[in-house]
Amino acid sequence: MMKTTFYSTALFLLVLFKSQAGVIVLNGLTHTFSGNSGEYIQGELVLMNTTDQEQQIVFKLNDAIYSCGNDRIFSDSITHEQSSKSWFEGNLMDKFIGPKEKFVYKYQIKIPEDKSINGTFWSVLMIEIAKPVKKEHLTRQIDLSTKIRYAVGLITHVNQASNVELDFTDVHINKNELNENSLKINLLNKSKYVEGVQLNLEVYDEEGENILKSKTKRLMVFPGMCIDYNLDISTLKKGTYQCILTADSRKEYIGTNISLNIN
Template sequence: MIMMKRMFLLMFLMLQFSFLYAGIVVLNGLTHAYKVENGKVYKGKVEIENTGSKPQNVKLFLQDFTYHADGSINYTAIRTNNRTNGDWIKLNTNLITLKGKEKTEVFYEITVPNQSVDPGSYWSVIIVEPVEDIKPSDDKAGVNITSIVRYAIQVITDYATEKAKPDLKFESVKIEKEEGKQIAKIAIANNGNLYCKPTASIEIYNRKTGERIGSYTSIAMGLLPQTSKSFYIDISKVPADRYKAVIIATDEEENAFALNVELEVKND
């Protein structure tokens, strides 16, 4: 009897809630980067596909964008960020309609100001968002829930890069167990004025003998100026103990930033 009640409840919930998934995908990447000069115009495009079988409206618009190592992500109005390039970018349209299985391209232009700006990286994001038609459902009991997948395409413009540089700082180092693995979480901030794509590595040594236990590396991740991210390194192979360690952040130009720390790896 209890099992039958659960089955009826499950069927009731399935009938009550209708999930609509927009089949919109961006085909040409979520980071578009340009090296720019004063007064010049650069062209780009966003390639979009409707993988569903029904027509889909899609709107596109610009926002400012920042993120931090605690996992917070902020999308705000253009000009909120003092290093925005949102005023430089013009989309050729803000609304498109794609037939089922159709692909299209939305073009944009970046017009760099004639006057000099501070060296470094400027950025904003193009938001690609499916638009669902709102249909009343008075004839049906229950709630209609629409799940929308939004894409944020970073448009990064690097100006006078020879006069700019990243400045990586370590904000925190933690070791936490996740899904049975010991993970070193290294929060790194870019206090400089240039976008970079660093990796974090950790070299672990015996605290008493100085013997090197091992070296472990994270994946590379993009880091915009005045933002921070947590870089994850799996150190599950390191036995439980206290160690000395050197943490190194290295960008793609081989600029390195190091920090000496003591680590404690626990069994639980």
């Protein structure tokens, strides 16, 4: 049975030159689905023209390419082995949306029949407002046209059955420009599935008293990729502390004990 969950977190949002968008996506910028081999998954984007003028929307399909330590890349020519771009069925069209009009864009994701497929696969539906929403005169020769572009992530978990496989690859104290301490953690996702991971930290003093609890936002970590988290420990005084650090995904917990020496 196919299960669909919508996340409203704007992790795939790309805004070119900060402006107020005339068209907004009402049902989130990351759409996550679960399904099995051979299934059709139905999806939709709900768009709203908030202006008093007709707006032209352009739809394109891209791949999102991730790598540890590098920025994410959107591309219509470069792909990767976990791409679901070829699974997408929808009309990549230009669409005019009238003033104050709501438009529902429907699409399908067709998971291949291959029973051996498992893991998370993804692609990105680009939505560009073709008409510039702002024009700034920079010089007599140059005008800057400001446009809005959204990247809506389409993430599909296929035949999901494996356990969470996360690894803390690096943990160290980091100081900012104000000389405040934070704990920087690099986390690696060793599984085939995208994981929504939240870190939790418990700090104990030399008497065994719990003096600090801290947690991060839940971030998406893609298969084989790593991500950096930062936890605020600026309230800790000089001394040695024992800590329990856990990573939570899909209600599974992976933990480690660490010792902190604050100088």
